[in-house]
Amino acid sequence: MSIKKTQTYEEALEKEERQEELERTKASEFAAFDDAAEAAKEETAREEKARADADLPPDPDVLLEVRHLKKYFPLKKTLAGKVTLSLRAVDDVSFKLKAGETLGIVGESGCGKTTLGRTILKLYQPTDGQIFFAGQEIAKYSPSKMRPLRTQMQIIFQDPYSSLPPRSTVGGILSEPVRVHKIVPREQVKDYVLKIMEQCGLRDYYYERYPHEFSGGQRQRICIARALTVQPKLVICDEPVSALDVSIQAQIINLLKRLQTTMGFTYVFISHDLSVVKHISDHIGVMYLGSMVEFGDKKSIFENPLHPYTQALFSAVPNPNPDVKMNRIVLKGDIPSPANPPKGCKFHTRCPMAMEVCKHIAPAYKEYEPGHFAACHCYPQGEVKGPVKAVSLQEETGRED
Numbered sequence: 319m320s321i322k323k324t325q326t327y328e329e330a331l332e333k334e335e336r337q338e339e340l341e342r343t344k345a346s347e348f349a350a351f352d353d354a355a356e357a358a359k360e361e362t363a364r365e366e367k368a369r370a371d372a373d374l375p376p377d378p379d380v381l382l383e384v385r386h387l388k389k390y391f392p393l394k395k396t397l398a399g400k401v402t403l404s405l406r407a408v409d410d411v412s413f414k415l416k417a418g419e420t421l422g423i424v425g426e427s428g429c430g431k432t433t434l435g436r437t438i439l440k441l442y443q444p445t446d447g448q449i450f451f452a453g454q455e456i457a458k459y460s461p462s463k464m465r466p467l468r469t470q471m472q473i474i475f476q477d478p479y480s481s482l483p484p485r486s487t488v489g490g491i492l493s494e495p496v497r498v499h500k501i502v503p504r505e506q507v508k509d510y511v512l513k514i515m516e517q518c519g520l521r522d523y524y525y526e527r528y529p530h531e532f533s534g535g536q537r538q539r540i541c542i543a544r545a546l547t548v549q550p551k552l553v554i555c556d557e558p559v560s561a562l563d564v565s566i567q568a569q570i571i572n573l574l575k576r577l578q579t580t581m582g583f584t585y586v587f588i589s590h591d592l593s594v595v596k597h598i599s600d601h602i603g604v605m606y607l608g609s610m611v612e613f614g615d616k617k618s619i620f621e622n623p624l625h626p627y628t629q630a631l632f633s634a635v636p637n638p639n640p641d642v643k644m645n646r647i648v649l650k651g652d653i654p655s656p657a658n659p660p661k662g663c664k665f666h667t668r669c670p671m672a673m674e675v676c677k678h679i680a681p682a683y684k685e686y687e688p689g690h691f692a693a694c695h696c697y698p699q700g701e702v703k704g705p706v707k708a709v710s711l712q713e714e715t716g717r718e719d
């Protein structure tokens with residue numbers, strides 16, 4: 319076993335000076351750099367890419383394909399109505415999702431998860447980008463054109479208390495969408511609803527009871543049953559178990575998984591809880607300040623996370639193996655405002671691996687392994703097939719930690 323030599327004070331000082339010198343050199347490379355011009359150039363490049371991608375046909379193998387999706391909320395307008403400041407809640411997000419699979423969306427509060435879900439469902443009109451649902455480009459569909467598709471796309475909310483009408487019975491709540499959308503003939507509605515209730519673990523005598531008579535878990539089952547009554551293809555689950563006790567969470571997650579197996583639903587599952595996301599997802603998308611910073615299948619994201627933000631988020635997931643030491647990466651600082659995101663890489667103000675270049679140039683979102691995308695300057699090699707490694711940050715920054 320080799321014993322590491324303890325650094326002397328002089329050696330440590332010398333190393334520190336070398337590091338500072340290197341950082342000064344790097345900073346001087348960017349001294350005459352015009353960040354505004356770079357941002358404009360980057361915006362133009364992104365727009366060109368979006369325009370080129372817009373002509374591609376939809377992928378026939380997927381149920382949902384999102385391309386360069388943006389949702390900006392206007393914050394300030396001139397008297398003439400021109401938007402002068404907007405909040406980029408969803409900023410150029412792209413991904414594909416096959417039928418019968420689950421995409422988990424993770425990220426800190428305010429990163430745009432809910433806005434992404436709602437924009438996909440057209441509950442918010444997208445600012446830009448394309449949404450292909452079952453091959454149809456729905457981003458620019460009018461509300462009336464969306465109507466026939468509404469039953470195929472459903473949402474389950476976090477709060478099962480406020481999302482049920484208090485004055486209707488469970489039977490009334492579940493029958494209404496069946497009748498409105500004429501899912502089955504009138505005389506079969508009750509039997510149909512009772513069958514859905516059984517599938518969702520709700521007893522038949524609940525039919526006559528009111529939402530306030532149920533616990534949180536049972537109410538969430540009612541919400542799930544209501545979404546299922548119209549036989550959707552895609553269900554967006556926005557933090558569906560966050561408001562529930564841990565034991566009830568597991569029951570609801572298992573119910574969603576069972577329904578997916580028997581009925582073939584496709585889920586976009588939004589959650590803060592990475593253990594839950596790990597359990598239910600096939601693919602995972604990691605969002606930061608409105609951008610998708612990494613996307614890939616569950617195994618790649620958990621075993622080979624590329625983006626420093628993903629690495630930090632996932633370092634907090636408890637490992638069931640007591641012999642595995644947790645190396646938790648604690649991020650410094652607060653999340654910046656999406657109305658005024660940092661220049662260059664949006665994550666540079668909190669990134670433990672940030673380099674000078676990160677402050678000035680936004681990294682491109684690239685595919686590193688088949689289906690595994692990330693946006694980070696640590697991987698300048700571009701598209702590679704096979705295991706991906708960060709370039710030596712020691713080389714780049716002179717750091718040894």
Ligand SMILES: Nc1ncnc2c1ncn2[C@@H]1O[C@H](COP(=O)(O)OP(=O)(O)OP(=O)(O)O)[C@@H](O)[C@H]1O
Pocket residue numbers: 391405407425426427428429430431432433434656
């Ligand atoms: N209708 C709106 N008008 C203006 N800004 C909005 C609106 N809805 C959301 N935002 C802003 O957009 C950003 C993203 O919000 P969103 O609710 O999508 O985040 P989130 O990731 O779902 O957060 P959480 O985990 O807390 O639910 C936030 O800064 C939020 O304040």
Ligand code: SF4
Pocket residue numbers: 625626627663664665666667669670671672673676681693694695696
């Ligand atoms: S581009 Fe730079 S700041 Fe951004 S995540 Fe990568 S290393 Fe960190």
Ligand SMILES: [Mg+2]
Pocket residue numbers: 431432433
């Ligand atoms: Mg949310």
